Amino acid sequence: MAPDVARFISLSHLEIHSLQNRKRYLLLLWVCMFLFCAVSSGLQYYHPGRRWRSLAPCAWLERGGIFDMPKYYSGKGPLVQRRQTCHGRLKCPVTWLPTQDTQSITFKLVGTDDMRDYEFQAHFCSPIYAFHHRYCTGAEAEIAFELRQTGTWLMLDRVNCRCLGVADVERYGYSKGVLPKDKVFRGNYIQMTCAKRPTCTEDQFCYVETPSTNGYIYGGQVPCICPKEHYCPLYFIRDKRIPQKNHEGRIVSYGLRCKRRLY
Template sequence: MSGRSQGIRFPCAWLEQDGFFDPVNNFVSKTPFVQSRSKCKGRAQCAMNWLPINSAHALTFKLIGTDDMHDYLFQAHFCYPVYEAQHSHCTKQEGEVAFTMRQIGTWLTLSTVFCRCTQPAEVSSISYARGVKPSDTVFRGVFYEMTCTPMRECKSDESCYIETPNSDGLLYGGKVMCTCPKKTFCPIYFIRGKRIPFVNSQQRITHYGLKCKQRSY
């Protein structure tokens, strides 16, 4: 069984590649963008270069991209190892959570680590801090569950993201169902007017789905 470690940890650096738009040179940068986030204490050091996927001081993961950028590939660097002796490798079985992250303002912080990823992790589900109405125009994602299980590509008629309403009719989170094909994206950050209601035989709404959208470039 995989181990578990808890406690919010702030990264000391963010590295991003395959999506960072360089405003100075007006193009999508082919080299990682590096941003220092917090200072390490004592003798601990924060690496400012892209680390191997098996590094104990970094987590590598993808976030769902937006219309004007490719799907991001991130590395969050930490002053101290995020993996401990009890952390075994992830099994990559469906439903397995590798680690969880929480968004605090513009920060993505590490909440819990369950197992070691040997490939870039992907978002499997997103929770909201409170219930939102289906008509809400702003994406309210706060808590992110990350998985090592490879995401399959979405079919043309398939929802890339699904939200199931609670008994009170509000939405408390959603599940990423698949990865949008190239030149398309899952519009969770442009969710206004994008939620498509799905109904059962009694015409009751069972869930809301988002469809992959064509990129503008």
């Protein structure tokens, strides 16, 4: 066979082989992109170290307190409030889930005379944790997740670790600075912890705010939980801030005392 003809046949064979490989590569790339889009649309996992879009719960559940008293609540199981509809094949669970479930968060709040009697559970259309997401250690001041209040809505703003128990409030943040004489509680950012909250003693504050150098307050911490038959008057903060001064007479913090419940 002539050298030119042999070279032509060899080059043609390589081009055909290269074209086939290119087609296989493009097909594989298309399949991967399709699978990625399908998974991404169904799962809204948190990526550590990156800010994510706030998630609204699809259902809000409450139990304990009045919902455990047949005299006042005749429903079976917890109170369920549907918040939004899940799309496609995604479903919103409306029964109380175990605390380790990947599609819900369970927590308690503070602030009114009966609020500690209740457990709250927010459900979401898809898992909020990745499978490799670490578990919370329960260490003091460790933040498990953050909530943001908008009107009557509580949004999941950030997740840091998986909480296997019922989370408690670690601290509140204010979107705008407030002055000590402010009459309304402005806490709309809530940081939750898995660390066990100690019970407040008589000489402890249930809520502590530290003013900045400009005199404004931008948040406060919940160092302990009021004992039974008492509550921390966060939502009734007017004229309840007790100033704490250093040896120079300068105010370094404000505290709230536990109040006895009305019933």
